[in-house]
Amino acid sequence: SQQGEEDPQALSIQEGENATMNCSYKTSINNLQWYRQNSGRGLVHLILIRSNEREKHSGRLRVTLDTSKKSSSLLITASRAADTASYFCATDTGRRALTFGSGTRLQVQP
């Protein structure tokens, strides 16, 4: 299976609610990154958290990393319809390119 696996595969919430997505991975990492993709085209980098960091914030985004459990979570607070997209975690082991998970499709209902 892939290095990064997101959970859930799909998530539907109402505008204003929080959205939480989880990512699990298998091997040691240098950093873990979260990306967003609209309409199946280019990905946009959201946030990078290094292996020695436990939590990071960027605007309405909060990312946590638990290296002992090999897991990360992405929290989007006060979601908006414009947050509707697919979200991917990606792990950097330093040996090759990033390894992406299969993504979580988030639908925010207005």
Place this chain on the structure above:
Amino acid sequence: GAGVSQSPSNKVTEKGKDVELRCDPISGHTALYWYRQSLGQGLEFLIYFQGNSAPDKSGLPSDRFSAERTGGSVSTLTIQRTQQEDSAVYLCASSYKTGNGLRTEQYFGPGTRLTVT
């Protein structure tokens, strides 16, 4: 400055034909990556360049796929004798290394949607 650009944005080709996909990375980014993404799926790593060399070609699915990078900049991904299963969005990304050798976030191009009929 300009982001990562890819051309063409869409390509429809007949089974058996060869195609070339182009990627222009962000100026100064030494690392360049090719991925492909089938409909509704995650990203599948194809190949990684550091400068002009490709230390990791492990993701190329068959010998019909090849890629090169010249001048530490533009890269082309070539698919020979295309098959229907090659239909996907091909994404290119670039990044740079920090002074201590750590790679940073990747910047993606808009992708090339390849359809093999």
